[in-house]
Amino acid sequence: MITLQSVSKLYVSGRGHIQALSEISFTAEEGQGIILVGRSGSGKTTLLNCIGTLEIPDSGAIFYNGTDICRLSLRRRTLFRRREMGFVFQAANLLPWLTVAENLQFPLELNGIRGKAQRGRIEELLGTFGLAGYEKALPVELSGGESQRIAFARAIAHAPAILLADEPTASLDTSTGKQLVELMITLCRTKGTTLFIATHDLELLAMADRVVTLKDGKMEQRT
């Protein structure tokens, strides 16, 4: 379970003060698929970054398993991310110098899963995502949909408790994007992973367990 309590974030830039998040509070249960919607600049990515401990809110708290993850030291936050978080970014963001198998190996290595167990897990993931035989392919050799599936496989390789996906369908066509989100939600439900997806695509909302709408950093509605 992850609980957000009055999370606020203010950016100070040359253009003045921007209230990216304002008093955001909600609770997400294990295995829930939550879709964050809102226009560009509404605070979706900032919210994902705060949940993912990539950014620290200026005020408020985020509790995971009873611990306020915003109060953790930099090192413990990093270790928390390493073990409990999975990330899917907008443009796949696979490590370009590593093959598909090596990209999947990365989170497993970080989490100490090695040898036979590692090879077995990589094979399992490639099979699940219909990419068996792509082990030695480099990211540049993959299509957008394939890249995003590998990025998703990499994000769940170490069975994280929370999966954060920032516009995962932005670089995909509608049907591929829909298929990917469906797969994400199904897999996360099965494994008990809490899924947060930030998107513009209103067609995806029907698939979510909950929808959180953001406008100018404020939570507008929750369904």
Add this chain to the structure above:
Amino acid sequence: MPYRLFLLKKRICKALNKGPPIYSTMRFTFLFKIASLTLWRSWRASVVLLFMVISAVAALVFLSALAVGTNDAMIRNSTGLFSGQIAGTGIQELETHRLQIPGVKQVLIRRQLEILLGNGESLESLVLMGVDPAQEKAATAYWQKTVAGTYPATGEETIFISQDTAKRLKLAIGDTVNLLNLKGFPLKKLAVAGIFKTGISHLDQGLAFCPTQALPTGETALSVAVFLQADTPVESIVTQYRQILPLASVSAWTDFMPDLKQLIDLDSVCMAIVITLVFAIVSVGISCTFLIFTLKNLREHGIMKAMGLLPGDTALLLVTQIGLLTVFAAAIGTLAGFLTVAIFSRTGIDISAFTSHNQYFSVSGILYPRLTGLALLTPPLVAILFGMAATIWPTIYIIRKNPADILRSV
């Protein structure tokens, strides 16, 4: 760790409400793999960095070998003309055979007598050296400094005088010169066989040579000049001589040619400064290029940090990248420098045009670059050291960057 065991551990941690679970270190072999693949698959940037380090190391290995070769040439020229690497006095003639020890190429025995040389009314005081002409010609280069006539031969009643002496006494080849003792009593007459000019004032003033048997009878002092085989350390031979002949006075060229010793020390200091300066500049170049290289991969560093790569792992990854690159480049550069030295050490580099009036190159102006352990290892080691220093800036830059800022900005 088996995957199921990993999942079980996570569940236990969660059940116990232990917060962020157990820490596992990133295997160095995996970091090494990422580092090498990054370099391999970003080959254009890697080639630029490699080229910079290879050329600097190769140039400095060659330059170091050239500096050693220059020092060798100055020592060879200075000691090979007359003095040898070791000079000894206070030695009895019967003891001289004991000087022939391993590492010694030749021991020349010279007898010297202070005399007056006269021609008509002109007189000049000088030291006349009685030498074995055949041995002298084999070991020294003095005879090559003949400007007129020939070097005396064994058995001849001749003398070999400097051009300055010949001018002052108005002597020419074939003229007879009177030898007088310091009180002015005539001792004998010798014919001028040859005239020399070394260009070195202390050798061109007050010194003349004749075959030993042509020396006038009288009290002569015995001195020895020892010539060593290549690469024989002069200090060890001097130490041995001092043990063999404790009463004799034995000195190395470093003692009787302090100017040359200082010049060589100065050369070494200059070389060290050059190496440091070159690599300081190269390391700034490496640092800038590596920073550009790192900035090019900034997004990937952001992703890795977001996925949980610790600052220490990031630093190790970057240090491994530059370490791999500089070690490889240093090895290739050293090999390239070694091969260049190998070629020039056979052919030599003729710098006679620039040394004709230099006393330290009085015999030959040809340099033979020579690699010593220090000359071979200093440039690559300094390259690696400076290469490592060059990672500091990019590493700090990446470590200090928040992954969210990186992912937002790129």
